[in-house]
Amino acid sequence: MKRIIEFDLEKDKGTVLVEVNEPEPVGGAARVGRGENMVNKAHETLEKSLGRIKPIAEAMLGQLRDLSQKPDTMTVEFGINFGVKGDVMIASSNADTNYKITLSWSKVDINIHTPDGFNIKQDERQI
Numbered sequence: 001m002k003r004i005i006e007f008d009l010e011k012d013k014g015t016v017l018v019e020v021n022e023p024e025p026v027g028g029a030a031r032v033g034r035g036e037n038m039v040n041k042a043h044e045t046l047e048k049s050l051g052r053i054k055p056i057a058e059a060m061l062g063q064l065r066d067l068s069q070k071p072d073t074m075t076v077e078f079g080i081n082f083g084v085k086g087d088v089m090i091a092s093s094n095a096d097t098n099y100k101i102t103l104s105w106s107k108v109d110i111n112i113h114t115p116d117g118f119n120i121k122q123d124e125r126q127i
Helices: 044-051 054-067
Strands: 002-008 015-021 040-041 072-082 088-090 100-105
Touching: 002 044, 015 072, 054 072, 054 100
Parallel strands: 002 040
Antiparallel strands: 002 015, 072 088, 072 100
């Protein structure tokens, strides 16, 4: 069942509505007395909820920056889910992975002393 969560924004900048999936009750129980379009108030601001993601992103990037061969580009992708109370969690796309990390290296060698003038070699790897 879809629910709407209302988040306050910090510094009185208004509110944001977020649609979330509420788990279906187990054991044949059913929700009673709650309208389909009812808006639930989150227990904290949107910024505070999203702030829980920052240490995860910083830890990942910190480890990737410490690689002995630094990549030219780094991309880290992950999704987030909001719970019915406004809780933030890392979303999983399937049972095996929650993150997609892409690292790219390109190596360019220029040698102007060759008969051809210069050579350009490019090597790109992704993990």
